[in-house]
Amino acid sequence: MDITPLINGLYGIPVLGLVFQAIGYLVAVLPPNSSSIMSQATPLALAALCGVLCERSGIVNIGIEGTMLASAFTAWVVGVAVAPIFPAAAATPIFGITIPLLIALAAAIGVALVISALHAWLSISLRADQIISGTIINIAAFGVTGYLDQLISKTSPAGAGEFTQFTPPTALTNLPGVGWIFSMFLDQGPIGMSVIVFIVGAQIWLFRSRWGLRTRAVGEHPRAAETVGIDVIRLRYRNVMIGGMFAGLGGAFLSIEATNSFQLGMTNGRGFIALAAMIMGRWTPLGAFGSALLFATFLQLGQLINIAPPGGDLGAVMGAVPAQLFDALPYILTIVILAGVVGRSIPPAADGQPYERESAT
Amino acid sequence: MSAPLAPAPTQVRRPPGLLSRAWSVAAVPVVVTVLSVLLGAAIMLFSELLVPGRPFDWGLPLTAYSALVSGAVGNPDAIVSTLVYSTPLVFGGLAVGFGFKAGLFNIGAQGQFLVGALGAVMAGVALANVPAPIAIPLAALAGLVAGGIWGFIPGFLKAVSGAHEVVSTIMMNYVAVQLLAALVSGPLKVPRSPSPVTFDVGNAAFPVILGRNGHLGIALALLAAIFVWWLLYRTTWGFEVRAVGANRDAARYAGMRPKLITVATMTFSGALAGLAGTSVLLGVTHSMTSSFGTTVGFDSIAVALLARSNPLVIVPAALLFGGMRAGAGLMQIKAQIPVELVDVLQATILLFLVASPVLRRVLRAGSRRVGPAGSDAVVASLGGEAAAS
Numbered sequence: 001m002d003i004t005p006l007i008n009g010l011y012g013i014p015v016l017g018l019v020f021q022a023i024g025y026l027v028a029v030l031p032p033n034s035s036s037i038m039s040q041a042t043p044l045a046l047a048a049l050c051g052v053l054c055e056r057s058g059i060v061n062i063g064i065e066g067t068m069l070a071s072a073f074t075a076w077v078v079g080v081a082v083a084p085i086f087p088a089a090a091a092t093p094i095f096g097i098t099i100p101l102l103i104a105l106a107a108a109i110g111v112a113l114v115i116s117a118l119h120a121w122l123s124i125s126l127r128a129d130q131i132i133s134g135t136i137i138n139i140a141a142f143g144v145t146g147y148l149d150q151l152i153s154k155t156s157p158a159g160a161g162e163f164t165q166f167t168p169p170t171a172l173t174n175l176p177g178v179g180w181i182f183s184m185f186l187d188q189g190p191i192g193m194s195v196i197v198f199i200v201g202a203q204i205w206l207f208r209s210r211w212g213l214r215t216r217a218v219g220e221h222p223r224a225a226e227t228v229g230i231d232v233i234r235l236r237y238r239n240v241m242i243g244g245m246f247a248g249l250g251g252a253f254l255s256i257e258a259t260n261s262f263q264l265g266m267t268n269g270r271g272f273i274a275l276a277a278m279i280m281g282r283w284t285p286l287g288a289f290g291s292a293l294l295f296a297t298f299l300q301l302g303q304l305i306n307i308a309p310p311g312g313d314l315g316a317v318m319g320a321v322p323a324q325l326f327d328a329l330p331y332i333l334t335i336v337i338l339a340g341v342v343g344r345s346i347p348p349a350a351d352g353q354p355y356e357r358e359s360a361t
Numbered sequence: 362m363s364a365p366l367a368p369a370p371t372q373v374r375r376p377p378g379l380l381s382r383a384w385s386v387a388a389v390p391v392v393v394t395v396l397s398v399l400l401g402a403a404i405m406l407f408s409e410l411l412v413p414g415r416p417f418d419w420g421l422p423l424t425a426y427s428a429l430v431s432g433a434v435g436n437p438d439a440i441v442s443t444l445v446y447s448t449p450l451v452f453g454g455l456a457v458g459f460g461f462k463a464g465l466f467n468i469g470a471q472g473q474f475l476v477g478a479l480g481a482v483m484a485g486v487a488l489a490n491v492p493a494p495i496a497i498p499l500a501a502l503a504g505l506v507a508g509g510i511w512g513f514i515p516g517f518l519k520a521v522s523g524a525h526e527v528v529s530t531i532m533m534n535y536v537a538v539q540l541l542a543a544l545v546s547g548p549l550k551v552p553r554s555p556s557p558v559t560f561d562v563g564n565a566a567f568p569v570i571l572g573r574n575g576h577l578g579i580a581l582a583l584l585a586a587i588f589v590w591w592l593l594y595r596t597t598w599g600f601e602v603r604a605v606g607a608n609r610d611a612a613r614y615a616g617m618r619p620k621l622i623t624v625a626t627m628t629f630s631g632a633l634a635g636l637a638g639t640s641v642l643l644g645v646t647h648s649m650t651s652s653f654g655t656t657v658g659f660d661s662i663a664v665a666l667l668a669r670s671n672p673l674v675i676v677p678a679a680l681l682f683g684g685m686r687a688g689a690g691l692m693q694i695k696a697q698i699p700v701e702l703v704d705v706l707q708a709t710i711l712l713f714l715v716a717s718p719v720l721r722r723v724l725r726a727g728s729r730r731v732g733p734a735g736s737d738a739v740v741a742s743l744g745g746e747a748a749a750s
């Protein structure tokens with residue numbers, strides 16, 4: 001059945017037709033780009049997962065942005081350092097894994113671990129203001145990576161390359177209707193592909209395991225948790241540091257999977273958007289992942305509109321609007337969501353409050 | 362909340378004179394700065410290893426720091442340049458510090474800075490041919506109002522729906538960047554100019570009052586610091602701001618309206634940050650390119666934290682960071698140390714500052730027992746009465 005006349009009829013309705021044109025544009029451009037949207041969502045989802053793990057245990061971490069930046073830089077710079085040591089061994093056919101890349105990845109996660117341990121120490125042991133501690137991490141990461149990048153990139157050294165994307169069989173991706181779902185999750189590098197595993201794993205862990213129950217208890221009422229024998233301090237340390245590793249993975253994704261280089265400030269606010277995704281996802285891993293996908297869609301749309309602008313009246317209307325508006329959309333969306341348009345979400349009760357043991361002297 | 366900020370000199374027994382009082386305020390910042398300078402030296406030595414084909418030089422940190430200092434205060438021009446760099450930091454530091462006093466963390470100083478400059482350039486270009494005594498105040502007012510609007514939005518959202526100001530102000534920063542790019546490459550652009558740049562503000566530019574380029578904004582910044590101090594400590598409104606910052610619930614029971622104070626504080630804070638942008642635009646650049654933007658926003662947070670939000674201490678704190686920015690160029694030329702070292706130094710200063718209870722414990726090790734009050738003072742020592750929660 002040919003539905004073209006119907007569509008043209010809908011598009012022709014004054015004003016309301018624009019809405020149909022917008023829907024038609026989204027339906028036309030989004031599924032073929034599902035893989036890129038997932039790539040945009042990967043660092044957001046991992047950072048949001050870090051946020052969930054921290055805040056569920058009662059620690060606010062706005063240093064995620066800086067943690068990711070430091071990890072992205074570390075992954076790249078360690079790749080630069082170790083690439084010449086190893087002879088150009090053949091990369092594995094799937095994912096293009098090489099030894100230098102693995103070392104770079106491990107270093108990135110290690111740095112994230114150290115940084116989040118610092119945040120944990122400042123905010124748990126010293127009971128410093130958690131937001132100030134996070135801000136310091138952001139400033140420090142920006143400064144240190146900028147400083148070292150200036151020194152190292154002078155010689156424009158070659159990095160260790162990047163993880164490559166797995167190419168799923170076309171039989172799967174060409175399936176009508178659902179093929180884009182396969183390419184979304186399978187047309188990815190190792191980090192991008194692992195995200196969904198981490199998200200589902202964390203969801204189960206948080207709501208179906210003992211540790212998860214304890215995490216939620218500590219985040220809601222640490223004093224009560226302590227009275228039943230949970231070591232609040234230790235649990236918070238553990239959660240913040242494990243969360244930090246996810247942020248580090250997200251950072252490494254930026255510099256050794258999505259690209260093969262480091263740019264100054266390449267995280268570009270993703271750590272903060274991730275916090276909004278976490279809030280919008282009501283502090284659950286799955287919810288945060290869904291929100292991250294939504295943000296990623298907007299980020300990707302901002303680019304698609306420049307590459308393949310919609311035609312017809314919609315294109316004419318959008319041509320009249322400055323292109324920067326579309327770049328600003330994810331950020332405006334974040335503010336709108338924070339303002340509670342999508343419904344109030346309530347943080348863990350003890351979120352952001354330092355905990356002092358009752359028996360502490 | 363009023364834990365002692367620095368160890369009182371124990372062996373010297375004399376009435377607390379001006380000097381010892383000054384020391385009790387300055388001890389922590391001074392020690393912290395010294396430690397950061399040492400750590401910075403270590404980083405420089407370490408980074409020498411990263412650059413291949415350069416002989417290792419133990420004296421490099423000394424070369425770099427002496428270039429930094431002479432670039433900041435080495436001659437009259439350098440001193441004026443330090444003052445010029447410090448001016449937006451005073452405004453920005455006041456903006457962030459004022460927010461801290463009400464328990465709000467305004468990370469959006471960067472965005473308010475940009476939008477303030479945008480307001481100033483729009484008004485300034487429109488008033489470019491109007492006599493200066495009219496053009497300058499109006500252009501500055503436009504910058505102040507624009508920054509105030511940018512601060513009002515997150516403040517309003519916080520009061521109405523509880524949207525956390527930290528995330529919303531950061532998002533406003535990114536929106537500000539795009540707004541600036543859209544306007545400067547769109548309606549404000551000089552027609553047929555090869556690159557996006559606005560017209561000059563002409564008569565609305567701040568006059569030079571000191572040396573080669575010391576503009577009126579320097580004096581305004583000093584006045585602003587005194588004004589904010591007066592506002593906070595000598596007016597009813599300032600008292601309410603501090604009361605809400607210290608204890609929101611208690612303030613409400615006392616009949617104050619914390620939500621109203623939140624909106625007013627964010628608006629006022631935004632206006633101050635807007636003045637920071639105004640001072641750079643009307644005083645230094647006189648026109649705006651699409652790459653307009655500096656690190657003033659982050660630097661302002663550092664200034665406010667270092668000064669513990671005290672409006673009068675913000676001035677020397679801003680001079681310290683402004684001096685670093687002013688001298689960094691010469692340091693890069695003479696010692697090939699990237700200007701980004703200044704960011705590193707700032708971060709380490711803040712880091713030591715947050716860890717200052719530990720520092721204090723180390724400084725006093727063996728002489729006295731330090732109770733847990735030491736760590737409780739962390740927040741108090743950073744945010745004045747209270748920091749964001």
